[in-house]
Amino acid sequence: MPRHSGRVLTTLAVMLAGSVVLSCAPKVEVGPVGDASAARKVLEAALDDGPVRAQIFGDPYGLDPARQETLVTGAFGQGVQGIKARFSADPGLYGGDQPRLVVILNPRSDPPSAEACKAPERIRTSAAADDLVLLAAFCDGPQLINGARAESQIDGPADQRLMRMFWQTAGVLFPDNYRNEYGIDIVPGLNIGLGGSFGF
Secondary structure (H helix, E strand, O other), X not given: OOHHHHHHHHHHHHHHHHHHHHHHOOEEEEOOOOOHHHHHHHHHHHHHHOXXXXXXXXXXXXXXHHHHHXXXXXXXXXXXXXXXXXXXXXXXXXXXXXXXXXXXXXEOOOOOHHHHHHOHHHOOEOOOOOEEEEEEEEEEOOEEEEEEEEEEEOOOOOOHHHHHHHHHHHHHHOOOOHHHHHOEEEEOOEXXXXXXXXXX
């Protein structure tokens, strides 16, 4: 076989492997309405008073409620970049007038993000099948600040793709705007911060 044919086959194999990885990644999309910049600012202000309130609905894997709350709130906190974000479902740890994170695991229908703020308890959920749907909303009372929806094939609560889904959704809800505010775009796609760090 010619040497260039081997290189072509290797390239095709790499491209195929990459497409398989991408197809397994969670699909996260913002919407249908929301203000990511406002969500980030409100979150940062609320964290000055301690953990931010979290409400979790649905139990797709039949976990103990306390374990599920720890899993979800911990993962969402880790997914917010640039600040130390903490969320808690324990009413003794957050203020009553705080904004809140609402997470709905495997809703049966496809409700708008705003509905998760108005009446999350009315959204019916189901056990997990091959795919898991995640609806997340950051709310100020009944008003939506920002929302995101994710979907991915998840094999169970120990599947690393579940953690990635939580991390990516948190990143969509509360994006790190440091580069946009303080970075200098000298070359398209390359952002150099004032502190000298850089990244793609």
